[in-house]
Amino acid sequence: MPTRPRALFAMTPGHVSRLFPPEVLDRVRRSVEIDPALVADDFADPRAREALARAEVLITGWGCPRLDEAVLDAAPELRAVLHAAGSVKGFTTPAVWERGIAVSSAASANALPVAEYTLAMVLLAGKDVFAQRDRYRARRAFPFGEIVPGVGNLGRRVGVIGASRIGRRLIELLRPFDLRVGLADPHVDEAAAAALGVPLLPLDDLLRTSDIVTVHAPQTPETHHLIGRRELALMPDGSVLLNTARGSLVDHAALVEELRGGRISAILDVTDPEPLPVDSPLFDLPNAFVTPHVAGSQGNELARLGHTVTEELERLLTGRELAHRIDPAELERTA
Structure with missing residues (x-):
């Protein structure tokens, strides 16, 4: 033998x-x-x-x-x-x-739970669940008859940055929902985006036209602070930035400044640095939802x-x- x-x-x-x-x-x-x-x-x-x-x-x-x-x-x-x-x-x-x-x-296998986490957060953010929870906690009363304008997932625009393994898997998972999904990735052409079933947009256009922006680009010298002060300013009022890629892709000083203004929200599973300092304002800002790098396999x-x-x-x-x-x-x- x-x-x-x-x-x-x-x-x-x-x-x-x-x-x-x-x-x-x-x-x-x-x-x-x-x-x-x-x-x-x-x-x-x-x-x-x-x-x-x-x-x-x-x-x-x-x-x-x-x-x-x-x-x-x-x-x-x-x-x-x-x-x-x-x-x-x-x-x-x-x-x-x-x-x-x-x-x-086994990166492709690890991509699935990250994509699942992102899908869950996209749907919850579209329903404004995190702010609704905080309002309910503060009031201790059910808001009967109150309809929050702009809330809901019908036709919500989701911008995916990066056709990585996770980005592609997320696009697949988003397909059954009544969402409008766009993609920004300099390494993808129109034909490849069409094969994924999504329009390809320049990054600035994607940021301007998305209600939820989710980051799935790799960490490289070129993507350091890919989302900085200028890019955050392009995002519409009330929009949400979601990052499950790497913390360094987002300029956290610029993000904190934008969040303090209350114009946008953020859902972060990765940060820069990681873990965050104990006095980071991201722990306390009401429009920041931070989890401790749990999107991957657990x-x-x-x-x-x-x-x-x-x-x-x-x-x-x-x-x-x-x-x-x-x-x-x-x-x-x-x-």
């Missing part, structure tokens, strides 16, 4: 059981020889170093150490890195690509990432094309 390839977990140790519950871990162990009790979070550790020297596959996750030349020199058999999380930018180096090591990511959703990596592992070992292989040429403009 052929010997199974050797693999090694490389991540923060506590994540393995969350990403790979027993039934998923059993599938992994049927494919490769791997010790779930040996999880590398430091490749200088002697046991990790010994396992690395024999590993053909690294199964990585949050907390994986950087794969630099020294680490790769110590892993002469390595042929694939399968990442049970989103971005691989934090731990891959040019040496990985130069050596022809295949890299796959709780039982983590098993979806492990399942995705397990399927990739099976494809790899049966000679099939990886479904989620990372193209290094596109890495700079992806999350």
Whole structure:
């Protein structure tokens, strides 16, 4: 019977059981020889170093150490890195690509809960739920007969910034609703936008014409403070900015200034810095709704990432094309 390839977990140790519950871990162990009790979070550790020297596959996750030349020199058999999380930018180096090591990511699986969170927030914001809750709390009385003008999701205009994995998944999820969805993305042409079923707009036009603007662009030098003072001023009165991408895409000083004026609102799952300082006005402004970076996979959703990596592992070992292989040429403009 052929010997199974050797693999090694490389991540923060506590994540393995969350990403790979027993039934998923059993599938992994049927494919490769791997010790779930040996999880590398430091490749200088002697046991990790010994396992690395024999590993053909690294199964990585949050907390994986950087794969630099020294680490790769110590892993002469390595042929694939399968990442049970989103971005691989934090731990891959040019040496990985130069050596022809295949890299796959579960980013598409992690895109779903972010898109679901965003969909929920779009619909709740359209009903003005957060302000309605605060008014109800203050009055302690039901506002019988009171109709709030401008509230509702019929025909509400939603502007999506970035046709990323999450942006595209969100567009799919928004399709059944009576919303008008537009897209801004400099890397998408009219034909690609038409295939997604949405009009393509310049960023300024999207900001001017959207009731809710949701940010899904990658974090790159070009997107730093993509939404700044000028861009916020373009948004209509009463509109909402929603950010589940990266905090640095929004100029928070400019946002706080705009929110203090009361003209727009914001829903933020990511901030800059992260976490926020304890005295940040974003905690107290009534038109800011802030959550602690929870849009991505949480709780039982983590098993979806492990399942995705397990399927990739099976494809790899049966000679099939990886479904989620990372193209290094596109890495700079992806999350």
